[in-house]
Amino acid sequence: MxxxxxxxxxxxxxxxxxxxxxxxxxxxxxxxxxxxxxxxxxxxKTDIVDGYQLDRGFQVLLDGYPKAKQYLDYDALQLQSFLPGAQIFKNGKSQTIGDPLRSLKLLLPTLKSSVGTFADKVKILKLNNTLQKQSVEDCFREPASPAGRSKKTTLEYLQEKGFSHEIITDFFKPFFSGIFLEPHLDTSSAMFEFVYKMFGEGMATLPKAGIxxxxxxxxxxxxxxxxxxxxxxxxxxxxxxxxxxxxxxxxxxxxxxxxxxxxxxxxxxxxxPWKSCDTLYFTIPKMKDRKPLIGLVSDEGAHINNIFNHSVLETEQLGSEDLLSVTVVKQHDVSVEALVAIVTSELSTYCGIKNAKFLKHYRISKALPKLxxxxxxxxxxxxxxxxxxxxxxxxxxxxxxxxxxxxxxxxxxxxxxxxxxxxxxxx
Ligand SMILES: Cc1cc2nc3c(=O)[nH]c(=O)nc-3n(C[C@H](O)[C@H](O)[C@H](O)COP(=O)(O)OP(=O)(O)OC[C@H]3O[C@@H](n4cnc5c(N)ncnc54)[C@H](O)[C@@H]3O)c2cc1C
CATH class of the missing domain: 3.50.50.60 (FAD/NAD(P)-binding domain)
Structure with a gap:
């Protein structure tokens, strides 16, 4: 035929x-x-709402993904990169940590930050080095232990590596909860190693016209x-x-x-079974001192897991104010109105962001498969x-x-x- x-x-x-x-x-x-x-x-998917570019759920393309390199034309996508780090909001204060080897801008704030111990910061860099030497396939390989025990959870893995309780709670938990879309780091360490390796080898990016x-x-x-x-x-x-x-x-x-x-x-x-999340978009008055950094709220009681000011990146659609996305990973049973009120109030208390105007809410009930x-x-x-x-x-x-x-x-x-x-x- x-x-x-x-x-x-x-x-x-x-x-x-x-x-x-x-x-x-x-x-x-x-x-x-x-x-x-x-x-x-x-x-x-990306929607255009009131002149703003809203991705249906905050997500990023890690430009180190081997298959993305093979199938996508990055130049044509005009990928916009995030800084390799995070801004951590805790007890009403904010601190920045990141990989100073890849962005000098992050050297001083990382050294000054009290997030985690000095030993934690060394371990973060060391883990980076170890995973660079490992293949992506190796990240997913089962350890050849006599008991045939499967990979541990991400939390167990971090604890075994000797990271302090503080760096786990303040950085790893909110950062990787936003990626795994589950709040306890129950996800297999295989996925952690893979994602960590990708972050180490490339950048988190978004196409100029949205995901x-x-x-x-x-x-x-x-x-x-x-x-x-x-x-x-x-x-x-x-x-x-x-x-x-x-x-x-x-x-x-x-x-x-x-x-x-x-x-x-x-x-x-x-x-x-699926993992779900909520993404809420707000417009906010233009922020001073904007950096393309993911913001993490590490207070355990907070609904907000992570935030990002999309206007810091170049976007095709430019609204008149800054566009902020908020991701809620924690499971809840509150109405959309109540969630908007909670998040608006938390933006003010935890992140110091006042006058946030609600734009749109997405409930994504089937975001990631639970495997x-x-x-x-x-x-x-x-x-x-x-x-x-x-x-x-x-x-x-x-x-x-x-x-x-x-x-x-x-x-x-x-x-x-x-x-x-x-x-x-x-x-
Ligand atoms: C909120 C969120 C955040 C994410 N963050 C990231 C991230 O940061 N980085 C990352 O790498 N990945 C991320 N992901 C995961 C990534 O988006 C998915 O892995 C990927 O898009 C899955 O593609 P797929 O083709 O497997 O499935 P899908 O995208 O689900 O495609 C399935 C298609 O089939 C269609 N369909 C379903 N049933 C039928 C039917 N009966 N008849 C006809 N058509 C049908 C659907 O309409 C859909 O278009 C995220 C996902 C979400 C939702």
Missing amino acids: DKKEESIYIIGAGISGLIAAQVLESKGYTPIVIEASSGVGGRV EAIPQQLKDKLTQTTFRFDSKVKQVDSNLVTLENGEALNADYIIVATEASDLIPNMRGQDI DTLRYDCAPSETQIKENVFLAGDYLLNGSLNAAMISGERAAQGALEKLGHIIETEV
Whole structure:
């Protein structure tokens, strides 16, 4: 059969689905992407509200991600970098710590800060060095202990490394809670090592036009792929995709690039648990002394976990005031109005930010998959779930843009292998 005649359907136009399409196109195929919503991006979306650029949930692209380097054109994205550090708010005071080796601006404040002991600061740099020498795959490898014990939690790992209670509470907890979207650092140390390594090797960045510029760039690269938006899939069988509107599509191969438990009959009940968060946007009067640093609130009782003044970075849309995002990781059962009131008051007490005007709230109930086992990569054949059906999505590996990209690549390679292509991967 001619390559063009193979009907390959990809369900989901998130990062994993877009990468799967690119890999298939590179071998001459013409996939069809079926997407429930009206556009690409999935969890990576940006809205323009009152002239401000609001990402649906605060997230960053770590430019050290190996797969992002392979698939994205960083120059075209006009990536804007954060400083490698954080501003820590505690007891109404603020202090800055960071990596002075990569940003001299952070040398003095880091030396002066009383966050953690001198030994903690040395350990932070030492850990950086150790992880630079380790591969990304090594971060996820199980330790070869006789008991076969799996990786520890991030908290256990930090305690074992001898970090003080203060640096864990004031820096590591809020910083990594904002990334793992859970407040206790229960996440496997595999993910900690991977993310820490990525922070050490590169920068946290945002595209000038907002995070959605990433999937838009991936979409723009596709020239042989057809998109069907506003088309929700109801069921996937070996050679059949059934849409919610009853339409049935015959398929030679299907890649399900989203949670599959609702779609594939023999996967029903295998739902993935998810981690959630709230992101609130506020406009604030222009701040003096603005730096592109993530702000962390380390007071245990606070709802706010981290804040960021987006106006410090160059953005395509410029509102007249500064734009502040606030991430709440802690689980709560308060109404949106009550949460806005709590956060507004905490911005004033903890961060000294007065006159914050609420702009928009996002409740993201399925932000990151809650996974027991984390992996960096998998073999293409491992993505096969049925004769002609393959799975993709970050939930197969770990919750990150890098993992979403790998999973999409592997699922497409799984289908290509079935189509007779020889695929060489290191997995
Ligand atoms: C708040 C937040 C913060 C994050 N922070 C970071 C970060 O800082 N760094 C990082 O690397 N990663 C971060 N992530 C994770 C990253 O965004 C995800 O790992 C990645 O976007 C997942 O892509 P995906 O393709 O696997 O899934 P998704 O983006 O979920 O894509 C799935 C797609 O499938 C579609 N779909 C679902 N069901 C159907 C159906 N029945 N029919 C048709 N289409 C369907 C959906 O509409 C969606 O477009 C964050 C995520 C969130 C939400």
